Amino acid sequence: MHYTQSPYKYYRRLTSEVGFGIIKLGGVHPIRVESMTTTDTMNTAATVEQCQRLFEAGCEIIRITAPSMKEAENLGEISKRLRSLNINTPLVADIHFTPNAALKAAEFVENVRVNPGNYADKKKFAVREYTDSEYQEELERIYKEFKPLVLKCKDLGRSIRIGTNHGSLSDRIMNRYGDSPLGMVESALEFARICEDCGYYDFLFSMKSSNPLVMIQAYRLLVNRADKELKHKYPLHLGVTEAGNSEEGRVKSAIGIGSLLEDGLGDTIRVSLTEDPVNEVAVGFEIVRRYNERWLLKHENQLTVVSELIKPDHLKESEVEVSYNPFEFSRRVSKKFSISSFEIGGDAPPRVELHIKTPLLKMDEVRDEIIFSAKPFLKDGAKSELVSISTDSIDEVFEIQKLLFEKLIKIPISVTTSEPLSAKALIDKVEKVTLLIKEGERFDLSDLEYYSGSGCIEFCFIQQEASDRAVAEILTKIALKCQKMKIEKVLFSILSENLIYPYRRLAYSFHTNGIHYPIVLRYNSKKVKSSSIKIPESTSDLNTVVAASIQFGSLLSDGIGDILSFESNMLRGDELNLVYNILQATRYRMTKTEYISCPSCGRTLFDLEEVTAKIKARTSHLKGVKIGIMGCIVNGPGEMADADFGYVGTGIAQISLYVGKEVVERNIPENEAVDRLIDLIKRNGKWKEPKEIDTEIEA
16 A cells, blocks of 8 residues: 555654744644735735735745746745734745746745746647657756755755646656656656755655546655655645635545545645635635644643554554555446436446435425425536435325325435334335444344345444444445345445545455445534634534535545435535535536636736636536636646636736647637637537526436
């Protein structure tokens, strides 16, 4: 495995410490929250004002772009003014293309971020083959370009972030390794080797992508490679780049960052939103909260490592083996069968099950809520595909069915019960029965004969004190018995506060025992413990969005999950939106337009938030179409490799339009660019008028 201390328990990766001005990264220090200014770096007053607002929001590291020497020099004035205001937050200079700007910026900031894909390269998207000698010549050229910065940072006590982006790998890397996580890792390691060769160890890594799955794989592969090859375990900065705005951006960020934090990876994070950067800070703290709470104790102002979270001396092989490939996505193999009119498992998309919130005593209201849940609520057609009710009363189930029949409403009903006899009575009378298995209560395998009819049965273990291993063993015994009895329509699930580790155990146990029944991911946010730390501007909905994204998203990213069953205090429409955003972010179901939108910085020469809003208003009905909206060309063409169309700033009030990586219209006046983008979508056959969009969800 060799990318995490254990996939079945939280052990934070213990890295070397890296200096960062008044704070340090890695080691036993908290996971830090970073943001980046969106102002013109030459506008000193505006940049200082935005830095002050970030400081007041609790931001622990502030990044500022320095695209040329003049911006790099002005970092000195910005730093001076901030320090005069007693704002000592560490500053990072963001460098692309310009080594001389990096050398100047190092005089004024605590950290210099370099992108190895373009630090000493002009990306041309050239296709050529490199001989080994030509490749070595390129590495020697990079060494000469990068070494002066390394030595200067070493002399001044500055740190460096080697920040690889999926969207801006060099032509050299692209032609040898492809646009892949492996290419991202090798790009970073080339620069890390130079640092170590110079006796410099104050650096950290990042491996960013707009696709959370690519990002997760890249970081895991980096740790796998770097921890074997390099002299130290260096800290990691985590982030999903070009995540977009609104809930979609928060979901993508929580999935990518949170999945890695669950693996114990990550020492600092940045949530990249196409919004006011202050908004990034609250989301960032919400994401890291649970991990900082686990990791640190405060006692007499000293940081004490929680002993059980340190890596044990050794782990048995069974403690590190998993059912999935952590470096390459593949979906868990499961058998397919039908529930009502749709398929479960196999290559069918993960289905959505939501729970009825109305007490069953109010039958008319229950009926209305089921009807409401069954209708496409969102403009993209998203709806609840299974409606779940909890009852041990057969009469209540029959009454609900009667009320729905009177309204000619047909929707699959799932009944959750803790009574085996109730489950037996309902197994062929509703589309699905979920039988709760409680700790301490004996489950008789001989009772399985009751559930061998044509109906679907889900066995759900309610985990409280039982170990993850014990839960997996119990459900595996039931599954093996079901296989022996040739019961076809069987599902398995676990109800637990943290889904990731017990579900990984279950998937591995099923894998080693040759069990291919589908798995239901169940998450009830109402039962999750609240935070003991006050988070700036945190809301209950933000907490739910982040927690559900991490819990569901981590497992989906590992290929685990055939149904998502979600219960929360959110409104029904908000629940649907969240679940489908999670499925879209993990690329299982494209039910709406996908926006790859950068957060803006001083390089952006137009109002990115305003333009993004305009493009969304015109195109949000185009299900499955991917549109990149970029402030400049730093990552634009590369990150848009996954997009159908791109809108990229190329000068003052000038925009270029792309189809994939190819620029097709250059330097369009900004006031015409959105209309020209729509025309481009139409010419390429991807446009539909809003009235043409049906209400069916695309698989």
